[in-house]
Amino acid sequence: MTGKLELTIDDQKVEVVAGSSVLEAALANDISIPHLCHHPDLKPAGACRTCGVEIDGGRMAMSCQTPVAAGMKVRTSSPAVDHARRTTLELLIADHYTDCLACPLNTDCDLLKAAAHVGISRERLERMRGPSELLPVDRSNPFFEYDPNKCIVCGICVRTCDEIVGLGVLDFVNRGYRTVIGTFGNKPFIDSVCESCGECVVRCPVSALAPKQAELPAREVQTTCVYCGVGCGIYLGVKGNRVVSARGDRQRPSNQGSLCVKGRYGYRFINHPERLATPLIKNNGRFDKASWDEALDLIAKNFTANKGEQFAAFTSAKCTNEENYLLQKFTRAVMRTNTIDHCARL
Numbered sequence: 001m002t003g004k005l006e007l008t009i010d011d012q013k014v015e016v017v018a019g020s021s022v023l024e025a026a027l028a029n030d031i032s033i034p035h036l037c038h039h040p041d042l043k044p045a046g047a048c049r050t051c052g053v054e055i056d057g058g059r060m061a062m063s064c065q066t067p068v069a070a071g072m073k074v075r076t077s078s079p080a081v082d083h084a085r086r087t088t089l090e091l092l093i094a095d096h097y098t099d100c101l102a103c104p105l106n107t108d109c110d111l112l113k114a115a116a117h118v119g120i121s122r123e124r125l126e127r128m129r130g131p132s133e134l135l136p137v138d139r140s141n142p143f144f145e146y147d148p149n150k151c152i153v154c155g156i157c158v159r160t161c162d163e164i165v166g167l168g169v170l171d172f173v174n175r176g177y178r179t180v181i182g183t184f185g186n187k188p189f190i191d192s193v194c195e196s197c198g199e200c201v202v203r204c205p206v207s208a209l210a211p212k213q214a215e216l217p218a219r220e221v222q223t224t225c226v227y228c229g230v231g232c233g234i235y236l237g238v239k240g241n242r243v244v245s246a247r248g249d250r251q252r253p254s255n256q257g258s259l260c261v262k263g264r265y266g267y268r269f270i271n272h273p274e275r276l277a278t279p280l281i282k283n284n285g286r287f288d289k290a291s292w293d294e295a296l297d298l299i300a301k302n303f304t305a306n307k308g309e310q311f312a313a314f315t316s317a318k319c320t321n322e323e324n325y326l327l328q329k330f331t332r333a334v335m336r337t338n339t340i341d342h343c344a345r346l
């Protein structure tokens with residue numbers, strides 16, 4: 001069993017789980033340390049250099065990579081720490097996109113929050129930004145886009161695709177100020193092996209990776225994705241009478257917050273004007289709208305008249321195991337045939 005230990009952060013005694021990092025210890029106790037490349041789902045990288053703290057009155061260390069120790073004394077702010085953090089952030093901002101007001105993340109941007117933490121005002125932020133060459137935005141993916149001008153090269157997307165998704169689509173390309181993230185051969189996303197799951201997009205701390213259609217929901221409804229038998233937990237965002245967003249449920253054991261491309265982006269069919277909303281019965285080659293009673297009566301009549309080898313059932317990966325079991329039972333026991341198959345993938 002993992003034990004607990006005590007340390008001091010900014011004169012406050014805190015008790016944390018042994019093995020935590022200093023950053024995790026601080027965040028768990030509502031003590032703020034700016035950080036841009038840390039994400040709780042990923043291994044620490046120490047890449048952004050903004051989470052520096054002073055340890056035991058002298059040594060400066062990246063808090064995301066420093067394990068806690070019993071009796072440790074941590075200062076999240078000191079002249080040396082503040083100076084290093086401010087310089088790092090100013091360098092990042094100087095090379096960043098210039099129009100925060102037009103950015104969809106605007107009020108929820110981790111870079112702006114870190115800048116506010118060290119006291120860089122929006123006015124100073126605008127002054128610091130030099131004219132820089134605008135790089136082309138990759139809009140090739142149908143669901144999200146990558147704007148290298150907003151990228152702070154934190155590597156969260158690279159590590160997400162590697163550590164969580166297991167595909168390793170992304171890596172750093174170029175060097176120095178020209179460093180951005182890219183796919184193998186720096187091809188557009190659409191020509192890479194990216195599966196469009198959006199796991200990297202939801203973790204991007206700025207809006208360098210951003211969904212193409214983003215609407216803030218008025219409320220969210222907890223439900224289960226219906227696309228396949230994994231049954232991922234999902235929150236559908238609703239605005240008016242429309243579904244406008246989807247996000248994974250971190251508490252659901254089957255997916256722990258992750259979604260595939262269908263669960264994350266495949267909700268637009270719900271409000272599609274061409275969506276089939278009533279049963280249709282074919283009469284003289286033409287499909288006519290029918291009530292559910294009419295449709296079910298017709299099905300029952302035709303099933304009764306077509307038992308045996310004239311009947312075949314084809315079931316779906318969208319159904320649960322229990323539903324698939326019931327259909328094969330119905331096919332064999334009621335319809336008296338073994339002709340049943342299943343689409344093992346969607």
Ligand code: SF4
Pocket residue numbers: 150151152153154155156157158181203204205206208209
């Ligand atoms: S795209 Fe976003 S997550 Fe990826 S490196 Fe750039 S800022 Fe970080």
Ligand code: SF4
Pocket residue numbers: 160161165167168169170193194195196197198199200201
């Ligand atoms: S969308 Fe998914 S597969 Fe594509 S790069 Fe991002 S994490 Fe990797």
Ligand code: SF4
Pocket residue numbers: 225226227228229230231232255258259260261262263264
């Ligand atoms: S379709 Fe994707 S998101 Fe939906 S349940 Fe299956 S794996 Fe999960």
